[in-house]
Amino acid sequence: MFGNITLSIIKPDAVKKGYSMSILSQIINEGFNIITLKITELSKKSAIIFYEEHKEKYFFESLIVFMSSGPIISMILKKENAVKDFRILIGDTNPINAKKGTIRNLYATSLEKNAIHGSDSNKNAFKECKFFFPIEKFS
Numbered sequence: 001m002f003g004n005i006t007l008s009i010i011k012p013d014a015v016k017k018g019y020s021m022s023i024l025s026q027i028i029n030e031g032f033n034i035i036t037l038k039i040t041e042l043s044k045k046s047a048i049i050f051y052e053e054h055k056e057k058y059f060f061e062s063l064i065v066f067m068s069s070g071p072i073i074s075m076i077l078k079k080e081n082a083v084k085d086f087r088i089l090i091g092d093t094n095p096i097n098a099k100k101g102t103i104r105n106l107y108a109t110s111l112e113k114n115a116i117h118g119s120d121s122n123k124n125a126f127k128e129c130k131f132f133f134p135i136e137k138f139s
């Protein structure tokens with residue numbers, strides 16, 4: 001299990017603009033298996049916990065306001081090399097640098113409002129999956 005799952009969030013900007021289904025299709029077409037998914041909203045308190053590692057950064061306050069501004073879709077995705085392959089699929093954090101055809105290239109509008117999240121390591125994937133889905137077995 002460790003190494004073949006990642007946590008993704010379709011962020012409030014993309015959900016609001018109606019991109020959710022197009023993004024989900026792109027994820028499935030790339031061979032990711034959606035193990036579990038939920039439409040939810042992050043309270044400010046939960047967002048602060050989820051983004052704790054960024055708490056000293058200048059953009060932290062704004063990030064918390066944005067991520068708690070509306071519905072999100074969080075999901076656990078399964079695939080070999082899930083973390084690495086998913087980050088390729090979503091593209092660079094800053095959409096200006098995201099390769100053509102990546103999810104952020106297609107749907108993001110700014111560095112903050114970048115449409116989608118993908119875990120950045122296997123360790124964080126496990127931690128983030130547990131945050132949204134307090135279940136014992138992910139696969």
Ligand code: CMP
Nearest residue numbers: 054059063093111112113114116117118
């Ligand atoms: P993500 O990598 O999913 O999780 C952390 C988020 O912080 C990142 O996406 C962006 O939405 C946001 N972020 C990262 N760097 C900056 C920045 N320099 N300015 C504003 N927001 C940022």
